[in-house]
Structure formats: structure tokens, C-alpha cells
Amino acid sequence: xxxxxGILLHPTALPGSFRIGDLGKEAxxxxxxxxxxxxxxxxxxxxxxxxxxxSPYNALSAFAGNPVLIDLQQLVDCNDLDSAHLDxxxxxxxxxxxxxxxxFNRVHTLKKDLxxxxxxxxxxxxxxxxxxxFDTFCSKQSxxxxxxxxxxxxxxxxxxxxxxxxxxxxxTRKPAALETWRKKLAxxxxxxxxxxxxxxxxxxxxxxxxxxxxxxxxGDIPIFVAYxxxxxxxxxxxxxxxxxxxxxxxxxxxxxxxCKTGQRWGNPLYRxxxxxxxxxxxxxxRFEHQLQSSDxxxxxxxxxxxxxxxxxxxxxxxxxxxxxxxxxxKLFEKLCExxxxxxxxxxxxxxxxxxxxxxxxxFGFPGMKILQFAFDSGPDNPYLSENHIANSVVYTGTHDNxxxxxxxxxxxxxxxxxxxxxxGIRHPKMPWELIRQAMASVADLCVLPCQDILGLGxxxxxxxxxxxxxxxxxxxxSGDLTDxxxxxxxxxxxxxxxxxxx
Numbered sequence: 001x002x003x004x005x006g007i008l009l010h011p012t013a014l015p016g017s018f019r020i021g022d023l024g025k026e027a028x029x030x031x032x033x034x035x036x037x038x039x040x041x042x043x044x045x046x047x048x049x050x051x052x053x054x055s056p057y058n059a060l061s062a063f064a065g066n067p068v069l070i071d072l073q074q075l076v077d078c079n080d081l082d083s084a085h086l087d088x089x090x091x092x093x094x095x096x097x098x099x100x101x102x103x104f105n106r107v108h109t110l111k112k113d114l115x116x117x118x119x120x121x122x123x124x125x126x127x128x129x130x131x132x133x134f135d136t137f138c139s140k141q142s143x144x145x146x147x148x149x150x151x152x153x154x155x156x157x158x159x160x161x162x163x164x165x166x167x168x169x170x171x172t173r174k175p176a177a178l179e180t181w182r183k184k185l186a187x188x189x190x191x192x193x194x195x196x197x198x199x200x201x202x203x204x205x206x207x208x209x210x211x212x213x214x215x216x217x218x219g220d221i222p223i224f225v226a227y228x229x230x231x232x233x234x235x236x237x238x239x240x241x242x243x244x245x246x247x248x249x250x251x252x253x254x255x256x257x258x259c260k261t262g263q264r265w266g267n268p269l270y271r272x273x274x275x276x277x278x279x280x281x282x283x284x285x286r287f288e289h290q291l292q293s294s295d296x297x298x299x300x301x302x303x304x305x306x307x308x309x310x311x312x313x314x315x316x317x318x319x320x321x322x323x324x325x326x327x328x329x330k331l332f333e334k335l336c337e338x339x340x341x342x343x344x345x346x347x348x349x350x351x352x353x354x355x356x357x358x359x360x361x362x363f364g365f366p367g368m369k370i371l372q373f374a375f376d377s378g379p380d381n382p383y384l385s386e387n388h389i390a391n392s393v394v395y396t397g398t399h400d401n402x403x404x405x406x407x408x409x410x411x412x413x414x415x416x417x418x419x420x421x422x423x424g425i426r427h428p429k430m431p432w433e434l435i436r437q438a439m440a441s442v443a444d445l446c447v448l449p450c451q452d453i454l455g456l457g458x459x460x461x462x463x464x465x466x467x468x469x470x471x472x473x474x475x476x477x478s479g480d481l482t483d484x485x486x487x488x489x490x491x492x493x494x495x496x497x498x499x500x501x502x
Contacts, residue, residue, distance in 0.1 A: 002444065003444055003445075003498050004039075004040035004041060005038075005446040005448070005493050005498040006034070006039045006040055006041025006042060006215075006216075006218065006445070006446075006447050006448075007039055007042060007447070007448055007449075007450050008043040008044075008395070008398070008448065008449045008450065009042070009043075009044070009449075009450040010044055010399070010472075011023060011027060011044060011047075011069055012069065012472065012475070013450070013462070013474055013476055014026040014027055014030060014475070014476060015475065015476055015480075016475070017090045018089075018093050018107045018111075019093075019103055019107070020103065020104065020107050020475065021069075021475060022071045022072075023069050023070065023071045023074075023205075023206050024071030024072075024073055025071075026478065027071075027206055028206065028209055029481075030042070030481065031209055031213055031215055032213070034210075034213070034215050035213045035214065035500070036483070036486040036487075036490065037485075037486040037489040037490050038489070038493040038494060038500050039215070039493065040215060040498075040500040041215065041216050041217075041296075041445065041447065042210060042215055042216070042218065043220075043298070044217065044218065044219060044220065044294075045057075045220050045399060046059060046220045046222055047065050047066055047069065047219070048061055048062060048063075048064055048065070048066060049061060049066045049067060050066060050068075050104075051226055051229070052468075053471065053472075054104045054472050055463075055472060056220075056472070057222045057300065058226045059225070060148075060152070060155075060226065060228070060229050061144070061229055061230045061231060062222075062225050062231050062286055063144040063145075063231075063286070063289050064144070064145075064148050064199075064230070065199035065200060065203060066199070067108075067111060067112070067115060067195045067196075067198075067199060068104070068107055068108055069199065069203075070111065070115070070195070070198055070199055070202060071202055072086050072111065072114060073086065074202055075118045075198070079121070080118040080119075080121050080122045080125075081114060081117060081118040081121065082117070085114065085117060089110055089114060093106075093110065104473070116191060118194075119191040119194040120191075122134075122194055123194070133197075134197050137196075137197045137200060138197070141200075143285065144234075144285075144289075145193060145196060146189075147230050147234035148196070148234075149188075149189040149192035150178070150181065150182055150185065150189055151163070151229075151234070152188075152192045152230075153181075153185040154166060154170060154181065154185070156188065157185065162227070162228045163228060163232075163233040163245070164244065172245070173233075203293060207293065211295070214500050216295035217293075217294045217295050217296075218295070218296050218297070218345075218447070219290055219293065219294025219295075219296070219297045219298070220297065220298045220300060221290050221298070221300065222300040222301070223300055223301045223304045223305065224251050224265065224268075224269075224301070224304070225268075226267065227247055227266065227267065227268050232268060235282060237271070238270060238271055238274055238275055238282060239268040239270060239271060240268055240269045240270070240271055247266075247269075247313045248312070248313050249268070249269045249313055250265065250266045250267060250268060250269065250311050251265045251266070251269055251304070251308060251309065251310075252264040252266075252311050252318040252321060253265075253309050253350060253351070254319075254321060255319055256351065259466070261317035262309070262317060262318025262319060262321065263466065264311055264315070264317055264318045269308055269310055269324075272326045272327055275331075276330060279334060280331045283331055283335075284334060284335060287335055291339075291343070296343035296345065297345070298344075298346075298347055298368075299344060300347050301347060302346035302348050302356070302365070303348065303350065303352055303353075303356045305326060305328025305329075305331065305332070306326065306328055306353070306355050306356045306359050307323045307324060307325045307326060307353075307356075308323070309321045309323060310322055310323070310324040328359060329359060332363050336363070342363065344363075344365050345365060345367075345368065345393055346365040346367050346368070347368055348360055348368060349368060349370065349373075364391070366393050366443075366444065366445070367391075367392050367393070368392065368393050368394075368395065368398075369382070369383050369385075369388050369392050369393065369394045369441070369443055370383055370395050370396075370397060370398060370401070371383060371385070371394065371395065371396050371397070371434055371437055371438055372396065372401055372402075372404065372407050372434075374422070375415070375418045375422055376415065384422070385437055385438075385440065385441045385442075388442050388443050389442065389443070390442050390443065390444050391444060392443040392445075393443060393445040393446075394438045394441040394443035394445070394447070395446075395447050395449070396431065396434045396435060396449065396452050397449055398449070399462045399463050400463050400464075400465050401449075401461075402458055402461050403431070403449065403451045403456050403457060403460055403461055404430055404435070404449075404452045405430050405452075405455060405457045405458075406456075406457045406458030406459075406460075408428075408430040408431070409457065409458070410458070423437065431455060432455075434452075435448055435452060435453065435492070436492065439495070439498060440496050446498060449462075451474070453485065453489060454480055454485075460474045461474070
């Protein structure tokens with residue numbers, strides 16, 4: 001990596017007509033802001049269609065895009081949607097009273113109804129150029145798209161029951177049952193194909209605009225997938241499941257200082273022996289798919305490629321789990337055979353062993369340095385800026401942390417004194433003093449959460465790990481990213497030699 005900086009902001013947090021951001025006008029304006037501010041990177045979270053809790057890390061597919069992010073105005077512009085219907089939906093939405101949890105569900109329902117109209121209009125028109133593009137998309141993505149669309153159509157049919165509760169023929173993917181239901185749900189499957197085509201079309205347009213403005217898209221790939229997902233349903237032999245399709249072992253992390261019972265995430269663990277026997281085809285396809293939609297990617301829970309914390313599925317906590325080694329090295333060696341460059345960042349947070357560090361370093365993957373973790377364990381703390389290395393990415397905090405202002409306000413006096421001592425400032429003006437520390441780091445890449453450059457407190461926190469609901473709903477206000485803010489960030493970026501061409 002060259003010395004650079006960027007902003008972390010998930011697209012759902014952009015301003016938007018339905019109180020959830022999308023891939024429309026505000027996303028392009030955000031790229032304009034990044035360019036004005038001298039930034040080179042836009043980091044996002046996973047873009048998959050979200051399931052329970054609306055977490056980007058609990059998606060219904062590792063390959064599909066989230067239809068909630070589709071910009072409806074672009075559907076009007078290409079004559080798939082009547083403008084009057086969009087205007088009516090916006091008008092009705094503006095008067096709604098709702099809490100944030102209901103908002104995700106409401107917008108999902110609202111957009112799904114409009115997608116039905118748009119999809120039917122698209123198929124009625126039979127406009128040659130776009131239909132050729134649609135057919136090409138479906139052909140190129142068929143290895144995951146057909147299963148995903150049938151999965152979603154079946155979820156609709158069975159009232160969103162988990163796939164393990166479906167009739168036996170579907171649960172076990174009997175060919176005759178699959179063929180019967182594909183024919184029965186053909187129209188619905190085509191409409192889901194249309195949604196994925198539109199998502200890819202809009203995302204590719206946005207990414208191309210970013211790249212033309214010298215902005216790289218920094219994506220995110222979770223190591224695990226959700227149990228109730230098209231991935232597990234369509235590839236049951238690759239996961240630790242019993243004859244009924246129930247998980248026998250699930251992922252998490254062991255007990256530690258922060259949680260006496262550990263964390264039980266519930267994602268099914270892989271059968272790595274079967275993945276290896278297939279030359280890691282599923283994983284290689286997943287990496288390739290992600291690298292087509294992003295310029296670089298962060299691997300969430302990288303340590304899981306060396307060993308996973310395996311918890312018996314019948315356990316309510318993570319206490320009785322154990323470490324199980326996995327052949328991550330062989331996977332990355334296979335990946336290196338396909339690509340000479342691997343623009344991968346390893347999320348190496350938590351309990352990291354020498355073996356994990358060795359795996360990271362042998363492939364040259366940058367690790368992560370979080371400044372909010374830097375001030376509580378003496379001079380050898382690896383997150384202190386004086387202990388950083390160039391081949392790393394420095395953050396003030398991540399999407400899982402409080403905002404820097406919220407973090408600072410929550411510190412005890414003794415903790416604040418430690419921070420003051422390290423910064424050499426008696427009255428630090430947060431969050432900008434920590435932002436300056438991040439910019440000054442020798443780390444090649446500096447990424448700042450958008451909430452930090454806006455100076456927001458805990459009310460703007462994006463996620464609290466371990467809390468099942470009430471996350472992911474913070475949204476920026478239109479007009480927050482001013483020219484004055486761009487100028488301030490540009491000057492700081494220039495001072496520490498991270499500036500992109502303005």
C-alpha cells in the first residue's frame with residue numbers, strides 16, 4: 001500500500017429518503033467529499049442481504065447484494081418504475097412514526113413491493129440491450145444466483161422459516177423436489193434475479209465513479225456465514241451439520257477478561273477437510289466475487305483461518321469450546337496461485353497467537369491498529385502509535401467501538417490521565433487529537449469512522465457487540481459533510497503525507 005487515508009461508512013448510514021442510505025445520489029456525493037478531502041479509500045461493511053438483527057455480518061448470502069441498498073430513483077430513470085409510485089412511497093414514508101428496528105423492516109417491505117412492480121415492468125418491456133446484460137449477468141453468476149433466488153422464493157413461501165424446517169425434499173435438496181419448486185416459483189425467482197442484477201448494475205456504476213475519482217473501495221468478507229443462508233442450504237456437505245441439517249458445532253470466541261462465558265456467535269463451522277478435498281473451490285469463488293466488487297478487502301476474524309473456537313451446538317455459552325486448527329495456509333496458497341496480488345487486510349484483533357501472526361506475516365497481509373485500545377497496558381501495547389509498523393492499517397476505532405468522543409467521555413479520570421500523558425496534551429480536544437495521532441502513524445493506511453470526523457458521541461455508535469438488536473441504524477444527515485470539514489480533513493491529511501490528488 002502507498003501512504004493514504006480514508007473514511008469508514010456503511011452505505012446504509014448515508015442520508016436517504018427512507019431513513020436508510022442507498023446507492024443513489026448521496027453515495028456519489030460522499031465520493032465527491034472524499035475526493036475534496038484528499039482521501040483515497042472508502043471502507044464499507046459487508047453488502048449482503050441482512051437477516052435477523054439486520055447485521056451485515058449475518059447475511060442471507062455471502063454472494064448476493066442487499067436489495068435495501070438499491071436506489072429507486074435509478075429504476076425510475078431507466079423506466080422500470082413509475083415516478084408517481086416512488087413519489088407516493090416517499091410521501092407516505094415521511095409521515096411515518098417508527099423506531100429504528102421497525103425502520104429496517106418497513107423499508108424492506110416498502111422496497112420489496114416496488115421491486116415487484118419494477119421487475120414486472122422490466123420483463124414486459126423486453127428492451128434488447130438491458131435484457132442482454134441481464135442474461136449475461138445471470139449466466140456469469142449462475143453458480144450462486146440460482147440457488148439464492150430459489151432460497152429466497154422458498155423463504156417467502158414458508159413464511160421465512162429456517163430452511164431446516166422446510167419439507168424434507170427441499171431440506172435435503174432432492175433433485176425432483178428442487179425441480180418441482182423451481183417451476184412453481186419461476187416468476188418469483190426471476191424477480192429475485194432482477195433485484196440482484198439491478199444491485200450489481202448500481203454498485204458497479206458507483207464503484208467505477210469512485211475509481212475514476214481515485215477512491216478505492218475497501219470491502220469486508222466475514223469468515224463465517226449465517227446458518228439460515230443460501231450458502232449453508234446449498235452446500236450442506238461443507239458445514240458441520242447432522243442428518244437433520246442442524247449444526248453440530250458453532251463459532252464463537254472463548255471466555256476472556258471482557259466476558260466470563262465467551263461469545264457464542266452461532267455460525268456453523270466448516271468441514272475444512274471437505275473444502276480442501278474440493279481444492280477450496282467455494283472459498284476461492286467467494287474471494288474472487290468479493291475482489292470483483294471491491295479494490296481491497298478486510299477479512300473479519302482472520303485468526304479463524306489458523307484455528308476456530310469450536311463450541312458444541314447444544315451449549316448455551318462458549319465456555320466448553322475448544323480450539324480446532326484449520327488449513328488456512330493451504331487456502332491462501334491456492335489463492336496465491338490464482339492471483340499475484342492479494343489486496344487483503346487481516347482483522348487481527350482479540351487473542352492473537354504467534355501462529356496467527358505468522359500466517360498473517362507470511363502472506364504479507366497488513367494487520368489492524370486501533371488507537372482506542374492503546375492506552376491501558378504499558379509501553380509494549382501494540383496499538384500505541386510508536387509500536388506501529390508501516391504494513392498495517394490504523395484506526396481511531398472501528399464499527400464495533402464507541403465513537404472516539406463517546407469513548408473519551410466514558411473513560412475514568414485515571415484512564416484519561418494515561419491518554420493525556422501519551423498525547424502530551426493536558427486538555428485534548430477529542431476526537432481530533434486521536435484523529436491526528438492516527439494520521440501521524442507510520443501505518444501505510446489510516447481509516448477514520450465517519451462519526452469521528454463529524455465529532456459525534458455515543459448516540460452515533462453503529463454496533464455494540466453482544467447486543468442482538470438496536471444496532472446498525474445510525475444515519476448521517478444531509479449536509480453534514482461540509483466544505484469546511486473537507487478542507488480541515490484535507491489539511492491534516494496533507495500534513496501527514498496521505499493526500500490523494502485533489
